[in-house]
Amino acid sequence: MSSAELPQPHRTADVRRPTLNAVAARAGVGRGTVSRVINGSPKVSAQSRAVVEQAIAELGYVPNRAARSLVTRRTDSVALVVPDAETRLFSEPYFSEIIRGVSAGLAGAGMQLLLVLARDETEYARLAAYLSAQRVDGVLMMAVHSDDTLPDRLDELSVPTVLAGRRSETEPLGHVRADNRGGARVAVEHLLAAGRRVIGTITGPMDMDVARERLDGYREALKHAGVAVDEELIASGDFTEEGGRAAMRELLRRRPGLDAVFAASDVMASGAVLELRAAGRRMPRDVALVGFDDSIVARHIDPPLTSVRQPLEEMGRTMANLLLDEIAHRGTGRREVVLPTELVVRESA
Amino acid sequence: MSSAELPQPHRTADVRRPTLNAVAARAGVGRGTVSRVINGSPKVSAQSRAVVEQAIAELGYVPNRAARSLVTRRTDSVALVVPDAETRLFSEPYFSEIIRGVSAGLAGAGMQLLLVLARDETEYARLAAYLSAQRVDGVLMMAVHSDDTLPDRLDELSVPTVLAGRRSETEPLGHVRADNRGGARVAVEHLLAAGRRVIGTITGPMDMDVARERLDGYREALKHAGVAVDEELIASGDFTEEGGRAAMRELLRRRPGLDAVFAASDVMASGAVLELRAAGRRMPRDVALVGFDDSIVARHIDPPLTSVRQPLEEMGRTMANLLLDEIAHRGTGRREVVLPTELVVRESA
DNA sequence: TGAAACCGTGGGACCGCTCCCACGCGGCAT
DNA sequence: ATGCCGCGTGGGAGCGGTCCCACGGTTTCA
Numbered sequence: 001m002s003s004a005e006l007p008q009p010h011r012t013a014d015v016r017r018p019t020l021n022a023v024a025a026r027a028g029v030g031r032g033t034v035s036r037v038i039n040g041s042p043k044v045s046a047q048s049r050a051v052v053e054q055a056i057a058e059l060g061y062v063p064n065r066a067a068r069s070l071v072t073r074r075t076d077s078v079a080l081v082v083p084d085a086e087t088r089l090f091s092e093p094y095f096s097e098i099i100r101g102v103s104a105g106l107a108g109a110g111m112q113l114l115l116v117l118a119r120d121e122t123e124y125a126r127l128a129a130y131l132s133a134q135r136v137d138g139v140l141m142m143a144v145h146s147d148d149t150l151p152d153r154l155d156e157l158s159v160p161t162v163l164a165g166r167r168s169e170t171e172p173l174g175h176v177r178a179d180n181r182g183g184a185r186v187a188v189e190h191l192l193a194a195g196r197r198v199i200g201t202i203t204g205p206m207d208m209d210v211a212r213e214r215l216d217g218y219r220e221a222l223k224h225a226g227v228a229v230d231e232e233l234i235a236s237g238d239f240t241e242e243g244g245r246a247a248m249r250e251l252l253r254r255r256p257g258l259d260a261v262f263a264a265s266d267v268m269a270s271g272a273v274l275e276l277r278a279a280g281r282r283m284p285r286d287v288a289l290v291g292f293d294d295s296i297v298a299r300h301i302d303p304p305l306t307s308v309r310q311p312l313e314e315m316g317r318t319m320a321n322l323l324l325d326e327i328a329h330r331g332t333g334r335r336e337v338v339l340p341t342e343l344v345v346r347e348s349a
Numbered sequence: 350m351s352s353a354e355l356p357q358p359h360r361t362a363d364v365r366r367p368t369l370n371a372v373a374a375r376a377g378v379g380r381g382t383v384s385r386v387i388n389g390s391p392k393v394s395a396q397s398r399a400v401v402e403q404a405i406a407e408l409g410y411v412p413n414r415a416a417r418s419l420v421t422r423r424t425d426s427v428a429l430v431v432p433d434a435e436t437r438l439f440s441e442p443y444f445s446e447i448i449r450g451v452s453a454g455l456a457g458a459g460m461q462l463l464l465v466l467a468r469d470e471t472e473y474a475r476l477a478a479y480l481s482a483q484r485v486d487g488v489l490m491m492a493v494h495s496d497d498t499l500p501d502r503l504d505e506l507s508v509p510t511v512l513a514g515r516r517s518e519t520e521p522l523g524h525v526r527a528d529n530r531g532g533a534r535v536a537v538e539h540l541l542a543a544g545r546r547v548i549g550t551i552t553g554p555m556d557m558d559v560a561r562e563r564l565d566g567y568r569e570a571l572k573h574a575g576v577a578v579d580e581e582l583i584a585s586g587d588f589t590e591e592g593g594r595a596a597m598r599e600l601l602r603r604r605p606g607l608d609a610v611f612a613a614s615d616v617m618a619s620g621a622v623l624e625l626r627a628a629g630r631r632m633p634r635d636v637a638l639v640g641f642d643d644s645i646v647a648r649h650i651d652p653p654l655t656s657v658r659q660p661l662e663e664m665g666r667t668m669a670n671l672l673l674d675e676i677a678h679r680g681t682g683r684r685e686v687v688l689p690t691e692l693v694v695r696e697s698a
Numbered sequence: 699t700g701a702a703a704c705c706g707t708g709g710g711a712c713c714g715c716t717c718c719c720a721c722g723c724g725g726c727a728t
Numbered sequence: 729a730t731g732c733c734g735c736g737t738g739g740g741a742g743c744g745g746t747c748c749c750a751c752g753g754t755t756t757c758a
Contacts, residue, residue: 017482019714030738035716045736062482066418067714070743075415080464084449096444100433103466115429115464117452133366133411270649300619300649368744379708384746394706416744419713703756712747721737728731 018059027055038063069134077112078323079136081127081150083143084119094293094312095142098164101316102140109324111137124150132157138323140164146207160326162319166209166336174326174334176318178310180210180292183341184217185224187262187290187308190343192225196260196288200233202247202272204264211239214264214292233258237268244268248275259287260349266291266298266307269348273301288349304346311339367408376404387412418483426461427487427672428480430499433468443642443661444491447513450665451489458673460486473499481506487672489513495556509675511668515558515685523675523683525667527659529559529641532690533566534573536611536639536657539692541574545609545637549582551596551621553613560588563613563641582607586617593617597624608636609698615640615647615656618697622650637698653695660688 024034029048036044037052044052055061069075080102082095099113106113114136118124128150131139138160141151146167154161155173163175191199201218204211215234222229232254237243244263248271251258261276263269269291273283281287283303291298294309318337325332373383378397385393386401393401404410418424429451431444455462463485467473477499480488487509490500495516503510504522512524540548550567553560564583571578584599586592593612597620600607610625612618618640622632630636632652640647643658667686674681 020716021714024738031715032717032738033736036737039716043736048736060478062478064419064482064714065484066415066424067743068716069415070413070419070714070745071716073743077463084452099464100466103433103464104468107466107468107472113464114426115448115452115462117449117456119453119456123456129409129411133413135414296645297649300646302651369746370744373708380745381708381747382706385707388746392706397706413744416713417746419715419744420746422713699758701756701758703754705752705754707751707753708749710747710749713745715743717741717743719738719740723735723737724733726731726733728729 017064018061020061020063023052023055023059023061026059027051073134075135075137076110077114077136078106078138078140078320078327079114079116079131080140080142081116081118081131082141083124083145084117094295094310097312098142098316098319101313101318102320103316104313105317105320105324109320111320111324128153128157132159138162138327140319140323146209158330160323160330162323162326164315164319168209171209171336172334174322174336176315176322176337176339177210178315178341179338180213180341181217181220183292183308183310183343184214184262184264185221186217186341186343187292187306188218188221189225190306190345191260191262191288191290191349192221192227194260194288194349197227198230198233198255198258199227199260199262200235200251200255200258202244202251202261202263202268203234203236204239204268206236211236211264218262230255237264237271239265239268241267241271241274244271245275246271248272252276252279252281261287261289263289263291266293266295266301266305269305269307270297270301273305284347284349290343290349294344298344298346301348303348306346306349307344309342309344311341315339366413367410369410369412372401372404372408372410375408376400422483424484424486425459426463426485427455427489427669427676428463428465428485429489429491430465430467430476430480431491432473432494433466443644443659446661447491447665447668450662450667451669452665453662454666454669454673458669460669460673477502477506481508487511487676489668489672495558507679509672509679511672511675513664513668517558520558520685521683523671523685525664525671525686525688526559527664527690528687529562529690530566530569532641532657532659532692533563533611533613534570535566535690535692536641536655537567537570538574539655539694540609540611540637540639540698541570541576543609543637543698546576547579547582547604547607548576548609548611549584549600549604549607551593551600551610551612551617552583552585553588553617555585560585560613567611579604586613586620588614588617590616590620590623593620594624595620597621601625601628601630610636610638612638612640615642615644615650615654618654618656619646619650622654633696633698639692639698643693647693647695650697652697655695655698656693658691658693660690664688 020034024031033048034052037049139154140162142164144163144167151161151173161173163173165177166175203215219229235247235250237247263272276287283289291305291307294307298305298307369383373380382397383401386398488503489511491513493512493516500510500522510522512522514526515524552564568578581603584596586596612621625636632638640654640656643656647654647656
């Protein structure tokens with residue numbers, strides 16, 4: 001009989017939810033008043049507010065986001081963009097912790113989190129247009145590469161954007177990062193304090209800011225302790241296990257007498273461990289080892305790895321806050337926040 | 350002069366994007382025609398279509414999602430709900446792989462992924478109302494507990510829902526899961542094939558379907574091989590490292606002569622390794638060990654752990670597809686999909 | 699040759715909300 | 729008393745789409 005018998009593809013269940021109008025009718029007030037109550041406007045009498053709130057409760061009214069967005073031009077949602085190539089890194093606490101921080105930071109403001117995995121280059125290229133098309137109020141980006149221009153494009157389109165980490169020392173956009181330099185410094189100081197003097201380091205790719213910063217921290221610590229920096233003790237990896245292993249091999253070849261290594265990431269450290277073991281070096285007796293990230297592998301490496309921990313969740317929360325701030329008051333000036341790291345001492349050093 | 354000088358908090362940049370109207374005007378056709386072109390309706394002449402597409406390209410037009418949602422009552426987005434308590438599991442490939450699969454599956458359909466971390470109980474309780482309030486077209490849920498009623502509530506509110514894993518053998522909702530029983534069986538068969546006969550198992554919490562299924566697989570394999578199941582060789586853990594360790598200790602106490610162990614998760618296996626090592630057992634010589642999940646720790650345990658891998662990404666993609674299907678044709682009947690597992694042989698067994 | 703069927707098309711109505719203007723009313727100064 | 733101010737308040741307009749009806753122009757078939 002009714003059209004209800006016809007299939008209704010692509011239609012949500014037509015259990016029509018109460019509208020603002022319905023609430024107004026029930027409360028015996030105008031739509032404007034209901035809207036004011038919902039949006040916490042002060043220009044409502046206590047009485048009206050009570051009546052409206054009552055009606056809302058009775059009807060189980062929830063505002064329609066689309067209708068609101070349409071007029072306010074806000075979406076109350078932000079996108080978290082992660083290049084898919086890096087998704088594997090998800091497996092590191094890095095992503096999950098940051099995400100939970102972001103989520104916590106956004107929840108308070110009633111913002112939704114849109115997860116966008118940029119699969120291939122094509123998709124990535126379209127992203128700027130896509131994200132600027134009034135779909136989100138702002139964008140958070142993780143794992144930005146030095147040569148990544150998406151942030152700049154978003155900036156041109158005046159889409160509030162906050163990055164996890166910076167692309168270079170002169171990052172123009174707002175971002176949050178850990179004190180990589182300080183963390184590295186503390187790590188190396190820890191090795192120095194244990195009496196180690198021939199300390200090598202395995203760096204990340206030098207076109208990444210984190211890698212440069214951690215290397216700088218290594219240098220600073222040595223310099224500060226009056227130990228000359230031996231360039232032969234610096235080998236570069238690429239943040240992969242195999243890269244770490246190769247770098248370690250190189251270090252052992254160049255300076256067989258080294259007694260400690262600071263690896264700029266736990267994953268590289270785990271590669272180094274394999275090589276050290278193969279070379280018959282015992283840890284920490286012969287060679288002490290410190291990593292960076294305090295990732296999940298740190299605890300499972302044998303011996304458990306001393307590592308530098310970043311306040312990931314706090315970084316996420318801070319990113320959310322910076323973004324919310326930027327959304328609320330545009331162009332309040334870009335801000336960068338650097339959060340402190342912490343050395344987690346285990347058995348490897 | 351203009352109002353542009355006034356601060357405009359909470360307003361997106363007023364660079365007004367072209368509307369469908371603008372496109373129509375430029376193309377010299379009516380709004381209806383433009384709408385038809387955008388939605389791929391066949392009832393448009395080739396000529397009109399060409400003109401409209403041209404105009405769209407020239408203006409860089411992108412449809413306004415909110416406006417569309419308002420009338421269609423669709424949002425073209427689905428929520429992925431993850432109880433925050435489980436977020437730590439993010440660090441396992443489990444979540445990241447599933448997410449990437451989900452994302453891939455949704456991307457093809459032009460759907461957005463809303464990540465919802467349900468923090469505390471209160472929030473979790475509100476979620477049903479929230480999610481049913483025309484905010485998403487469907488819901489994907491991970492890490493559902495046996496006593497979780499959110500899925501049922503969503504179902505009542507006729508919100509299409511698909512789960513990762515089932516709550517019990519009689520799960521009424523659509524879901525995707527790995528062949529836990531078969532995987533466990535293959536794992537144990539692998540141990541049997543290596544000549545092991547006194548095979549213990551460390552199970553997960555028995556109120557979880559995965560745990561029960563994996564234990565069943567263990568039993569099946571033994572039975573099939575004509576080996577009597579010794580209940581003393583079954584110890585229960587809780588999917589944590591410490592739980593695995595305790596269970597292993599118990600097994601060694603009960604049956605010091607065991608020559609193999611099947612742990613229902615890699616994390617528990619890593620705990621077992623610690624205990625075995627403490628007890629002076631060498632692996633795999635004295636005791637062979639197989640885990641489940643092929644998580645990141647599996648490769649880093651010493652010796653590298655033989656483990657059962659689940660096709661996580663495919664599970665994610667399948668979840669997305671089931672959900673899309675359910676959204677498009679409601680009530681086409683609940684479906685459950687079971688995907689095969691694979692034994693990854695390393696050095697521990 | 700005329701009616702019927704069909705096809706692409708334009709545009710009005712509407713989705714549910716916010717914004718803002720105009721209005722009524724009581725209190726205060728004139 | 730009369731005017732003015734300010735505070736709630738109601739409701740029209742409009743956000744940018746989709747849906748659907750009505751319309752003119754062909755084609756089809758009796």
